[in-house]
Amino acid sequence: MRAVYAESISPQAPLTGLKFGELPEPEVPEDFRRVRVLASSLNHHDLWSLRGVGLGEEKLPMVLGCDAAGIDDDGNEVLVHGVISSPGWRDDETLDPRRSLLSERYPGTMADYVWVPARNLVPKPPELSFSEAACLPTSWLTAYRMLFTTSPAAPGSTILVQGAGGGVATALIALGSAAGFRVWATSRSARKQEQARALGAADVFDAGARLPERVDVVFDSVGEATWSHSLKALKPGGAVVTCGATSGPAPSADLNRIFFLQLKVFGSTMGTRDELQRLAQFVAVTGVRPAVDSVLPLAEAHAGFERMVREEVFGKIVFDHAG
Template sequence: MFAITAARLDPDDPVSGLEAGERPDPAPRDGWTVVDVKAASLNHHDLWSLRGVGLSADRLPMVLGCDAAGVDEDGDEVIVHSVVGDPGVPGGETYDPKRSLLSEVHDGTLAEKVAVPRRNLVPKPAELSFEEAACLPTAWLTAYSMLFTKAALPPGSTLLVQGAGGGVAGALIALAAQAGHRVYATSRSGAKRDRAVALGAHAAVPTGERLPEKVDAVFDSVGQATWGHSVRSLKPGGKIVTCGATSGDAPSAELTRMFFLQLQVIGSTMGGRRELAHLTEMLARTGVRPTIDRVLPLTQAKEGFEAMAAGDQFGKIVFTV
């Protein structure tokens, strides 16, 4: 099968480690199934893997990719849930200390075929294209879990999304606006701020600029560069839900403000298969769709990786097989 693999790890030039070419078809194993991939999407996780974060040299070559939609062995259209873990762990598979994502221990989705546990398949609604469905299992599922499970905000709340250009941020804006929340967003790019408003944000401001009002919750995947602004943007009793630290993970904790205003910090990683099923049903019923920056054939995957590495995107980069 044709696949995109991590052949080498390079923290400074991650895209240089990509290789495109033939790989063995997935070998069958008990409890697993093989999906013919129709579309797969790119995540920052794939770049981090090429840098050697979560992927060690002894596991190379590794087929990259977490997200995919395709057709299973029974001919059913499915979406692949990328967390490989024990769903019997209290809280679900994302709380399994031995969990992994596809492309960390097991080959990923940037290929003509991918092997996954049968329990990881979610039916693809007919209303979603393969390209749209392939955007959901990582960025959109993370956003859904942050917004509806972890923050659990009542309708009509006010919130801030840091870094409007990313896949999780875009999903948060669209989902929160659909749910009736007033959404503020930040970005250094004026064009990305405009697109955030087009997605449903009430307003978008330059990164670090003071908001017109305090908010009930902040959703932050940036980390060190935005943490102080996130803390200062909250009402008393407000929440920060964090799912990443792309700019670094050592900000000032702002403990005085934390305890004086009784703020909450909530960590969030991915989401469970049941949440993915709920997310797909929500999109099928509401008409909300992922923002897709570009669609490329898998043979041109390097172009997509280079665009993500340069920050030259708004929304998801999708590969078709």
């Protein structure tokens, strides 16, 4: 089968190990279901895999990708939930200490087929194209959980999204605006600031800028580059919700500010199958759609990865498996 895969690992030059070509179908557990993938999408997780984070040399070659929309062997249009929990686990999948993401222990979604447990399949709403649906299972699901499960803020609150442009940030802007939050966003790029406005941001600011007023909750997936600003932007008693650190871990937790202003810090990771199903229904009912940066044939995946490395992306890069 055709696949985009990691052939080797390099922390310094990750794209040297990225390949497109034919791989044999993998050996998978008997209870896994096969899905013919029609669209997949790119995440920072795929770049981290090529750097060796969460992926060891002994697992190579490994098909990359956590997100997919396609058709199962029964003819159902489905989304693939990329969190693979332990066989007997029935609680919140993100709390399973033995969980993994597709492309870590099991082959990922950037191939003609992917195999997952039956419980990892969610019906695709007919209102969504396969390209739109393929954007939901990782970054949009992460944003949904941050906004509606982890965050203490209610609609009508003012929230700040750091680093407008990436998949999680654009999802937070679109979902938050549709749900009735006053959404502010930051970016170093004037172009991305205007794109954030078009997604529904009520106002946009330069990275690190002083805000007109303090906010109820900050959503931060950037880490070191924005952490200090995130804490300073909060009202007393406010909260920061973090799901990642793409710029590196925060050098200081700034505990004096946290305890004196009684700030809260919440960690949030991915989301559950049930949350993915609710997210799919939410976008179908509201008309909100993922911001798609570009759609490329699967064979041209390298160009999409290069675009992410150069930080040129606004929204999601989608790979069309039909081409």
